[in-house]
Amino acid sequence: EIVVTQSPGTLSLSPGERATLSCRASQSVSRSYLAWYQQKPGQTPRLLIYGASSRATGIPDRFSGSGSGTDFTLTINRLEPEDFAVYYCQQYGSSPRTFGQGTKVEIK
């Protein structure tokens, strides 16, 4: 099983700042099959990025994903008030398709 570890656990930033979230896999993720999701309280997760770097439909371009192998990054440029949420990465290159434990982006 590929263990996915996200860091930091919590990121305290101000609106307008850049957020950099890390996702590290214990083994190489096949074909960069790595996704990022955003979840706000009381809501279902929303797909942001798939295939490590492709934005899902309707996702603003301030969200970008990068990385390959075992190290992946989600960058949020110029944080908007609605971006404060919990973010999860998930590898789906091999079964079981594991999630990271999440990074909370909170208002500083």
Next chain:
Amino acid sequence: EVQLVESGGGLVQPGGSLRLSCAASGFTFTSYAMNWVRQAPGKGLEWVSSISTGGGSTYYADSVKGRFTISRDNSKNTLYLQMNSLRAEDTAVYHCAKSPYGDGSLDYWGQGTLVTVSS
């Protein structure tokens, strides 16, 4: 509009069984792989199971393998999760989720159904 509506959750005793259903609409169900993901109260996301378009390929988390069975009825546009030998640690909201064409990520999610395993 894609809609995924789960049902079948509830309170069950340890060792008991439940069958969850997910009614899909707004897309060609037969063309997309489907998934179950759960979230325990106040905790993170846990992938549970996935199934291919025709149902011939299924995948499970180690924590549920041998106890849960995913299936689909393409004639009814419905996804299922049969859960047996339930444990307290299976308590969670169970979401069904659709995968995009040709990809294993999860682009649409249902609101979920709560399963509580307790005596």
